[in-house]
Amino acid sequence: DAGVTQSPTHLIKTRGQQVTLRCSPKSGHDTVSWYQQALGQGPQFIFQYYEEEERQRGNFPDRFSGHQFPNYSSELNVNALLLGDSALYLCASCRGGNTEAFFGQGTRLTVV
Amino acid sequence: GEDVEQSLFLSVREGDSSVINCTYTDSSSTYLYWYKQEPGAGLQLLTYIFSNMDMKQDQRLTVLLNKKDKHLSLRIADTQTGDSAIYFCAEGKDFGNEKLTFGTGTRLTIIP
Numbered sequence: 001d002a003g004v005t006q007s008p009t010h011l012i013k014t015r016g017q018q019v020t021l022r023c024s025p026k027s028g029h030d031t032v033s034w035y036q037q038a039l040g041q042g043p044q045f046i047f048q049y050y051e052e053e054e055r056q057r058g059n060f061p062d063r064f065s066g067h068q069f070p071n072y073s074s075e076l077n078v079n080a081l082l083l084g085d086s087a088l089y090l091c092a093s094c095r096g097g098n099t100e101a102f103f104g105q106g107t108r109l110t111v112v
Numbered sequence: 113g114e115d116v117e118q119s120l121f122l123s124v125r126e127g128d129s130s131v132i133n134c135t136y137t138d139s140s141s142t143y144l145y146w147y148k149q150e151p152g153a154g155l156q157l158l159t160y161i162f163s164n165m166d167m168k169q170d171q172r173l174t175v176l177l178n179k180k181d182k183h184l185s186l187r188i189a190d191t192q193t194g195d196s197a198i199y200f201c202a203e204g205k206d207f208g209n210e211k212l213t214f215g216t217g218t219r220l221t222i223i224p
Contacts, residue, residue: 105153
């Protein structure tokens with residue numbers, strides 16, 4: 001079992017551009033959550049997807065959007081990138097109801 | 113609102129016990145977690161405690177919860193060099209399918 005896999009590992013984008021990050025959940029998991037971890041900070045919840053719909057959302061602007069596919073994989077899209085969007089983006093997956101959330105190794109996004 | 117606070121740094125001699133502290137503000141928190149993050153890695157769930165418990169022990173790890181003071185601690189017995197990492201306290205309301213609120217993390221350094 002490969003666990004939660006995220007791609008790419010690292011990414012450099014220019015301010016104003018758009019970016020798409022990808023996450024494949026652990027085998028058997030159907031729920032995917034995304035977190036932003038700025039340098040020196042704890043992860044902050046962006047949103048969670050279940051059954052291809054956004055189920056919960058944290059305090060992030062509409063520039064942050066997502067999608068979940070029928071195979072449970074997920075994408076995080078960020079539009080109009082700002083320097084402050086530079087962070088480690090973590091994906092976590094779990095199986096609906098009372099199961100541990102497993103985290104991927106993250107995508108390091110640098111906005112220049 | 114939800115807020116989780118931790119001290120930023122802790123240095124401990126190898127073989128001693130480490131105690132990492134955390135305070136939280138949300139009295140409706142149901143589950144409290146400890147995660148470990150090693151350099152370049154995602155988050156690893158170490159242990160968790162349900163809010164109606166005072167203590168939980170798991171091998172070298174002991175979690176103490178003072179619900180009245182909203183204080184959580186993680187004790188690592190016989191600290192080893194492999195325990196060097198950042199430790200995050202997190203709170204949530206619904207195990208697995210939930211938004212987690214993380215603290216800023218405590219960087220544990222082991223002194224040989």
